[in-house]
Amino acid sequence: MRLSEPRRPVAVLDYSKCHPEKCDKGICAAVDACPVKVIKQEAPYELPEIVQHMCVGYEYCVEACPLKAIRMM
Numbered sequence: 001m002r003l004s005e006p007r008r009p010v011a012v013l014d015y016s017k018c019h020p021e022k023c024d025k026g027i028c029a030a031v032d033a034c035p036v037k038v039i040k041q042e043a044p045y046e047l048p049e050i051v052q053h054m055c056v057g058y059e060y061c062v063e064a065c066p067l068k069a070i071r072m073m
């Protein structure tokens, strides 16, 4: 039997901590911080979404979010 590779951490958004209205002009700072563009925000002040299956774990989003709403899991 072959052991599966360990799953790498991906970015997870805690919606209880995410408040786009507190970010500059309602724009999610993590969207621009992600070089792979896996964080989507439809419009300013909308809640962003992370396309987790595309996340490669750079963690720039974690640093970019001023409210610490993103963590790696």
Ligand code: SF4
Pocket: 013, 017, 018, 019, 020, 022, 023, 027, 028, 029, 030, 031, 048, 064, 065, 066, 067, 068, 069, 070
């Ligand atoms: S930067 Fe953080 S708090 Fe602001 S919208 Fe993005 S995830 Fe939410």
